[in-house]
Amino acid sequence: MSSMEDETANLFRIRRTAMQMLKDRGYLVEDFEINMTKSEFTEKYGENMRRSDLVFNKSKQNDTSDQIYIFFTEEQKVAVEKIRTIINRMKSENVFRAILVVQQNLTPYARTSVREISSKFHVEVFQDAELLVNIKEHVLVPEHQVLTSEEKKILLEQYTLKETQLPRIQITDPIARYYGLKHGQVVKIIRLSETAGRYVTYRYVV
Known part of the structure; x- marks a missing residue:
């Protein structure tokens, strides 16, 4: 298999995982796209596709004004100029969330740039290798369900708990990154149990 065929095969898998990830986050993604x-x-996309050809955006199922962009960068190492170009495009289209799929880590200046604009533009960065396989489909990863604010409130009232008393999950955890979890959210984790059938726990995102 040639290097071009390798790249095409990898981009095919990465794009599919990105589509699955957005659907699991509640965005409008059709089955045929996955x-x-x-x-x-x-x-x-053609046999000599460019990564930039794969760029797409999706809207939330319950709010079509809530959109997210998926950018596939051509550059081996993304510098601050590329971040500015992406932010300008998002700004012009009133899109405030994006996922950046990169081949290597951002440069230090680019990482700083992403942090500086994070109060208005939420940009997540995934390397190609992180999306080649959908982590959620791993046999050892249990089902995760992100609670709404109302579901979280009911849970805490039901068990007379403060959110900080729940077990924690780091925002940098791979599954937390997959779902795009934010600080303060609660995720329900459902594991299969030979004795109980289902074993449910909750995690507070820190």
Whole structure:
């Protein structure tokens, strides 16, 4: 297999994981977009596709004004100029969330730039290698459900708890990153149990 074929195969898998991830976050993603075959992918984007051809945006199922962009960067190492270009595009389209799929880590200045604009523009960064396989489909990863604010309130009242008394999950945890969890959210974790059938726990995002 040539290096070009390798790159196409990798981008096919990365794009599919990104689509699955957005659907699991509640964005409008059609099944055919996730189930696209590699040959359909190649036919749509061409054999000599550029990473930038794969850029797309999606809207939330319950709020079409809440959009997110997925950017695939061409640069081996993304510098601050690229971050500015992306932010300008988001600003012009009133989109305030984005996922940046990069080949290598951002430069230090680019990382600083992402932090500086984080109060208005929320930009998540994933390296290619993190999206080649969907972590959620791993046999050892239990089902996760992100609670709404109302569901969180009911849970805490039901057990007379403060949120900080719940077990914790780090915001940097791979599964927390997959779901785009924010500080203060609560996630319900459902594990299969031979004795109880289902074993439910909750985690507070810190």
